[in-house]
Amino acid sequence: MAEFARRPETNRYGTRPTMKDVAARAGVGLKTVSRVVNGEAGVTPDTERKVQEAIEALGFRRNDSARVLRKGRTSSVGLVLEDLADPFYGPLSRAVEEVARAHGALLINGSSAEDPDREQELVLALCARRVDGLIVIPAGDDHRYLEPEIKAGIATVFVDRPAGRIDADAVLSDSFGGSRAGVAHLIAHGHRRIGFIGDQPRIHTAQERLRGYHSAMEDAGLPVDERWVSLGSTEPERVTAAVEQMLSGPEPVTALFAGNNRVTVTAVRVLAGREAPAGPVALVGFDDIELADLLGITVIAQDAAALGRTAAERLFRRLDGAAEEPSRVKLTTRLLARGSGELPPPPGVR
Structure with missing residues (x-):
């Protein structure tokens, strides 16, 4: 019973x-x-x-209602993610929740679906419910709408990407350095024609990873053909078309750098189902993915849990009265060599 x-x-x-x-x-x-x-x-x-x-x-x-009236705090914080279904955000969200729980706070989260309007709607809805603070993975590039809320005392920390057009705390991964290291790794294994497939060009991380790609190619004295670069939606149809375009023609790329986990997954599917008479195509992806170790996928790994934990700890320092100037924390990435990025180009191909 x-x-x-x-x-x-x-x-x-x-x-x-x-x-x-x-x-x-x-x-x-x-x-x-x-x-x-x-x-x-x-x-x-x-x-x-x-x-x-x-x-x-x-x-x-x-009686938490009476406690709110007495102390002016609700013991709740909001977390606005890009996509709750993206596995990258699982450990990040869990780390934020653990820090919030240690501080006796409830975590409320939601997804912006990469839509700036939806982000603003969700953030302001959380503010209307009097959360004490916010952790935001931004979809938009103009966060001036948050200025009145921050002035009213709602502590705010941005994660993965910085805020747009306001000064605010931010915790980021080194997208530029990670991308440059991944492309340099492909160059070190003999590749000269390297394709880059990234996210929407308006997104800060996509810009930084593209910048790292160009920096690695420039450091090696290698030209970049415009046909080797593709930014846009990470939907499988778009990424598939970009991969196939780069692998076609008289001088196809011999290696690919995937700008995030969703691009990597699609690229792996395309390469696995493609006949490659000229030999296998090398691949390095930004973000680790499930089963990448078993599949032998070389990646640039971020520490999503560290991002969430660092942001949450910063948020609660603000809530405890820290009056420091807004700061930007940048966490390092790691190259995990597993085989796909170490494949050499076909003999005689430079």
């Missing part, structure tokens, strides 16, 4: 139990109960046990 949570007792006035009722039952002062309920120091283990037993016996629940 299913067990049901016991309904709270009522006090002698017929209302839900209060901290005064808990204090009376435990034989302690009201301030002691408040300390236990709010996780404050200064209570002996034996006294804390008595209070917890009284709380359990009475079915007492803290």
Whole structure:
């Protein structure tokens, strides 16, 4: 038979139990109960046990509405992601939630679907619900709409991409350095015709990864044919067309650099199903993907959990009163060589 949570007792006035009722039952002062309920120091283990037993016996629940009115804090924070279905955001979201929980806060998240209007709508909806702070993976490039909310005290940290047209804390991966390292890795294995397939050109990370690609090619003294670069939607149809175009013609590319995990997945599918008379095509992807280690896919790996954790810790420092100037933290990436990026070009092809 299913067990049901016991309904709270009522006090002698017929209302839900209060901290005064808990204090009376435990034989302690009201301030002691408040300390236990709010996780404050200064209570002996034996006294804390008595209070917890009284709380359990009475079915007492803290009145967060009254606490909000008293302290001006809701103990909740909002997280706005690009796409909840993207596996990159799983460890990031989990890390934010763990930090929030450690601070006694509830995390509320939602997805902008890479739509700037949807991002603004979601962010302002969270502000209207009086979250204490926000962590935002931005879809748009103009965040001046947030200025009144930040001035009103809502702490805000941007992740993965910086805010647009306002000064705000940001925690980023080194997209430029990671991309440059990945392309340099392909060059070191003999490739000279390297294709780059990235995300929408308006997105900061896409711009930075393209910049890293150009930097690596320039450092090696290699020209870049405009046909080797394709930015746009990461939908499979668009990426498939870009891969096939780069691999066709009299001088196809011998290697590909994929600008994010979704591009990498599609590129792997295209390369796996394609007959390659001239030999296999080398591939390096930005972002690790599931089963990449088993499939032998070389990637530039970000630490998504570190991004989320660093952003959340920064947010709670702000909420605790840190009055520092907005800062930008950049986390390093790692090249994980697994085989696909180490394939040499076909003999005689330069």
